[in-house]
Amino acid sequence: MTAKLVLLGGFLGAGKTTTLINTARKLEQSGHVVGIVTNDQGKELIDTELAKSSGLEPKEITGGCFCCKFDDLYANMNELMEEKKPDFIIAEAVGSCTDLIATVIQPLKQYYSKEFKTAPLTIVVDPERLLGDLELSNDETPNFSQSVDYIFEKQLAEADIIAVNKSDIHSPEVIAKVKKYLQNRYPQTVIQEISASADHNLDELISIWKTSDVGGDKVLDIDYDIYAAGEAKLAWMNILGDIHASTSIDPHVWVQTFLDKLSAHIERENMPIAHLKVHAGLENNGFVKASLVKTGAAATYTVENAQSATFIRLVLNIRIETEPDKLNLIVQDSIESTNEKVGTTWNGTYHECFSPLPPEPIHRLQKV
Template identity: 30%
Template sequence: MGQIRFMVVSGFLGAGKTTTMIALGEYLKEHYGETAIIANDLGANLVDTNLTQTSGCVVAEIANGCICYQMDNVVDQLRRLRDKDGAVFVMSDIPGCGVGALDHVYHTLANDYSDEFLLSPFTVIVDPERLRMIMPEKADINLPEELVYLLQLQLEEADLVVLNKCDLLSEADIQRYVDFLKTAVPDIPVLCISARERTGIEELAQYVTKNTTQLKNFSVRNNHEFEQAEAKLTWYNRRMFFKTLSGDKIDMNAVVDDLIEEIRMGLIERKRNVPHLKTFATSGNGDFNKASLIGVDYDVEYEQEFLRPHKNMRMIVNARAVCESRPMARIVDDAVDAVCDKYELDCQVFFTECFGMADEGR
């Protein structure tokens, strides 16, 4: 059996990795062949899995840990996607603070499984707002210096850098960001896209299907600064079900918006931040709401909102916060209580996990 292509998509929290994979996957499925997406994160009950399933691509999930440390699972998933689903191109993201997949994943596959998997360029997605942290203006967007270091490491790891969200920029600004990237990482190609608007996706598809990784020697093993950066983050995941006490249909978009706003205000009150908060809510029949927040100083971004009122919704919340785990858990609990009181809702919680990377026992 011939090789199939595999590609890791890395990037900072909120850069648009999932949206990029969906846009790229839909294009490849039409023009290249069956394409599969692996959603990966440190926790369970992932927003990205649910969102990706709306794309029409084959979807798999590797949860409860970065793919870097689950190589047997990765190989099993790749073989299943190839043999059962007929995938010829598979891509996986890694957690948004993740660095090291080039070392752990690509080099392992190249050394031990080169007859099965052809490795496309290790691709790092960057968004303009976060990139400003390391540009000459040194923008302060209320994130610790340790997380700025993570962004720098991710760029160094790349075979290909993709500047996303270019629909939000003028031509002059796009050129300014590209010029900076070509100076910061001079030997790495840069492509510009808008995953949401589907611009630049054809060029990206052509690049990742015609080129392979350079297999650079890049490692963060025993890197104390990297460990300090990871220790700043808390992972919060919850799955719950809301329903109106009256049985009447209401605007569930307002509920989602107010829930995120309550979390935002709780973080601001404690002088904490959330580099990425994602929610996915659905009431069935294909109607869903996907929201994203990349910091307490930003507006909520909606991939899609509910098209009509509903009397209930299933909801997943994933947050990656610069906040200790216990305060973060209380903030979300308080936010849920607030919206239930305001909209006269009942909430059943089916799953919750909240942990810091430096918490005892991890």
């Protein structure tokens, strides 16, 4: 028995996890068995918890990207084959990762083709990342360094499918211009408009995965010095902690107060946000989730059964271009300021803040 691997890539904040969860649900609803693998440089991830809450039971690979953790990826895929016998395995790569064809897909094709087939490499993109190139945006938000942009550009260049996400929050005219721009730039690539959150065109994307074994052959020339420099520019923070109050507080109020303070710091320091997520969970399984993918933009909120409480479990994931020490300082100040304003106390139970180490792939096959 073989399973088909669907490898999802794309820059931080593109909507990969929402794409993963909702395509997996649709595949299961149509009678397929689906396995999930999530991937990140750190631990205590909101995305993994969201996948778990959706009933997907993901395998998780932390401490490095798939290319550097290929053996772990292969081991997890084999565990899924033993435990679930899936028809599809959807694996979501780290948002700062590229060169997936040479380091993941080609090794699978050349060494393990009897066990796993590969769907076309799918790169999810947020149109917002391209509006400046199209002169459709004249805002003054800080730009990423050239080495960070290099990663984004290489992600697009190696894609078999570019899934232009978030079509529900952009006008049809903007989406059409983004698609035309991408098709002109990458004429051999399938450009598929989707909205993962609004379930727009996910069936069309899944259909390509099901019917095509073509792809995974665009082995790129990658300057690993520039690639490593781009990852090193990013600070990667994951925090887990508990918020306590003597009287019940609204978790939405706490999160919004915290984000207002933190966003003011970030704008003042001119830091480009890649992705910022806050998850405030309650004992009754309710939660408030906030997501921010651009400096100066408004956060988007998801609220499920969130009621006032005296205890809130908080998870914070931040990916941003700055130094880790500076990020630690502004987050600590924002938590303290929020506690003082709302009347709460903070008990941190897990904290990591770092810049990723240079990527060192286990395999890199340059010949198709």
